[in-house]
Amino acid sequence: MREQGEDRESxxxxxxxxxxxxxxxxxxxxxxxxRPAPEARSGDPDPPERSEWWRRGFAPxxxxxxxxxxxxxxxxxxxxxxxxxQVHSNSSSDSLxxxxxxxxxRILDDQNARAERxxxxxxxxxxTLDQLRRSGNSNQVAQEQAxxxxxxxxxxxxxxxxTGPGVAVTISDPQRNLxxxxxxxxxxxxxxxGAEAMQFGPVRVTTSTSFSDAGDGxxxxxxxxxxxxxxxxxxxxxxxxxxxxxxxGVAATARNxxxxxxxxxQQRVDIPALSTLRNPKYATPxxx
Amino acid sequence: MIAxxxxxxxxxxxxxxxxxxxxxxxxxxxxxxxxxxxxxxGGIRARLDGIFDAKVFVVSFVSNVVxxxxxxxxxxxxxxxxxxxxxVVVVLGIRIFGNAAAIRRHVFRA
Numbered sequence: 125m126r127e128q129g130e131d132r133e134s135x136x137x138x139x140x141x142x143x144x145x146x147x148x149x150x151x152x153x154x155x156x157x158x159r160p161a162p163e164a165r166s167g168d169p170d171p172p173e174r175s176e177w178w179r180r181g182f183a184p185x186x187x188x189x190x191x192x193x194x195x196x197x198x199x200x201x202x203x204x205x206x207x208x209x210q211v212h213s214n215s216s217s218d219s220l221x222x223x224x225x226x227x228x229x230r231i232l233d234d235q236n237a238r239a240e241r242x243x244x245x246x247x248x249x250x251x252t253l254d255q256l257r258r259s260g261n262s263n264q265v266a267q268e269q270a271x272x273x274x275x276x277x278x279x280x281x282x283x284x285x286x287t288g289p290g291v292a293v294t295i296s297d298p299q300r301n302l303x304x305x306x307x308x309x310x311x312x313x314x315x316x317x318g319a320e321a322m323q324f325g326p327v328r329v330t331t332s333t334s335f336s337d338a339g340d341g342x343x344x345x346x347x348x349x350x351x352x353x354x355x356x357x358x359x360x361x362x363x364x365x366x367x368x369x370x371x372x373g374v375a376a377t378a379r380n381x382x383x384x385x386x387x388x389x390q391q392r393v394d395i396p397a398l399s400t401l402r403n404p405k406y407a408t409p410x411x412x
Numbered sequence: 413m414i415a416x417x418x419x420x421x422x423x424x425x426x427x428x429x430x431x432x433x434x435x436x437x438x439x440x441x442x443x444x445x446x447x448x449x450x451x452x453x454g455g456i457r458a459r460l461d462g463i464f465d466a467k468v469f470v471v472s473f474v475s476n477v478v479x480x481x482x483x484x485x486x487x488x489x490x491x492x493x494x495x496x497x498x499x500v501v502v503v504l505g506i507r508i509f510g511n512a513a514a515i516r517r518h519v520f521r522a
Contacts, residue, residue, distance in 0.1 A: 192466030193414050196455075199473050200415040201422035203448040208426025210441050213433045224439055226494055 279321055282328040282399035286321040290358035290393040291365055294386045295374075297351040301381035304335040304342050310355055310374045311335075317367035319357035321395050325349035328397040345399075351383070361389035415452075439488060440481040443497055447480035448473060450504045453511035460518040480504070 220228070278284040295302070295310065311329055314322055322329035327344045336343045341350035357364055365387050368374045378385040433441055451473040458464040480500050487496030516522070 189466070192470070195470050196466060197414045197418035199418075199448075199470060200452065201418035201425075203445065203452065203473075204419040204422025204424075205426040206422075206441060206445050206448070208423045209431055209433060210445055212426065212430055213438075214442075224494055224497075225488065226491070 280330075281401060282321065282330040282397075283401055285398065286358055286395045287392060288320075288358040289361050289391050290319070290356065291361050291368070292388045292390055292393055293353075293355040293357070293368065293374075294388075295351065295353040295355065295378050295383060296386075297353070297378070297381060297383040299382040300340070300351070302342075302351070302353075302378065302383065304337045306374075306377050306381070307342050307344075307353060308335040309377065310353075310368070313367050313374050314355070314357045314359070314364055317359060317363045319359040319364060321358045323354075323356045323395045323397045325354055326397055328395065328399040330399045332402075333399075356393050356395055358393060358395060361391075365389050415455075419452075439493065439497070440484055443480045443484050443500055444477045446501055446504045446508075447476040450507050450511070451476045453508050453515070457511045457514045457518075460515060 220231070223231070275284070279286050291314075293310070293314075295307075307324070311322060311324065311333070324333070324344050325347075327333065327347055327349065329344075333345050334343075338348050341348060342353075343349070368385065368387050375385040375387070451469065454472065455464060455469045458469070483500055484493060484497045487493040490496075
């Protein structure tokens with residue numbers, strides 16, 4: 125279309141160059157002021173007056189011309205006014221104000237899409253935040269659980285002092301007849317009855333506690349313990365009592381040896397003795 | 413002469429008053445201005461050609477403005493307002509260029 129226009133223009137240019145200006149007007153498009161009025165062209169009733177009129181400009185040459193001049197003045201004044209207004213409103217006011225309906229709709233759509241995108245982003249980030257918060261929580265839970273596990277393991281391994289219901293056993297052996305294995309039986313019996321923590325004399329009994337005979341009594345974990353033997357165990361007092369008193373059990377053995385096992389069920393016994401853990405030298409955790 | 417003075421006077425008045433364009437007229441004012449400019453350039457050319465007619469100028473001025481605004485209005489109603497106003501501006505721009513070329517030839521003889 126643009127090329128067409130240029131073609132047309134150049135054609136007009138050529139026409140202008142070759143033809144006298146007056147003739148060219150006859151094939152000019154309508155609506156421009158370049159076409160003479162029909163009566164002026166056909167009849168040519170007053171060409172001298174007209175040429176005189178426009179040559180003199182808008183000087184007072186008659187009522188009609190005065191009116192025409194005034195009308196033209198008004199129109200051009202309106203044009204100038206409109207130009208000023210348009211330029212002013214175009215440059216000063218908010219750019220959205222001058223946009224067409226379609227453009228506004230498009231902009232609104234863009235904004236809506238953008239808002240949607242941003243909302244989506246907000247939701248995603250919120251999700252991530254929740255996830256992180258949840259994982260933080262689960263970390264904390266795991267940590268608490270590990271802490272509890274650690275404490276129970278510490279009790280079982282004898283690295284911390286413990287307290288709770290249990291029994292306090294005093295085994296007297298005036299004739300020194302009880303051997304290390306008899307005393308180990310006491311420990312095994314108590315352990316079998318569910319004792320969770322034990323102390324033999326001054327020694328904390330753990331999984332690796334050793335009993336060996338010594339000249340005047342017994343050696344527990346290398347430490348000499350003489351009768352009467354004091355054994356404290358934490359567990360269900362009744363169960364522990366029963367376990368020690370079963371026929372052929374600890375109490376019977378002590379009696380046979382000429383001694384006596386005195387068992388006190390207590391609601392609260394304290395085991396202050398600690399054992400030291402050896403760091404494993406060969407075994408390493410597999411991480412499972 | 414009078415037309416030029418009136419144009420300047422209109423610009424001055426517009427700058428002084430700084431009126432806001434009514435919302436209804438907003439899409440049509442720029443097109444109307446371009447159409448009126450086309451009429452004015454046509455008038456100047458006609459005057460230089462010696463065939464200026466006040467009546468033709470007035471009629472063409474008004475009808476140019478009205479038709480341009482009407483086309484844009486119709487385009488808006490049909491949903492092609494943006495494209496149609498572009499088309500009107502292009503057509504009027506071509507005409508203004510043509511008239512300006514004719515005026516240039518008259519004024520500068522080149």
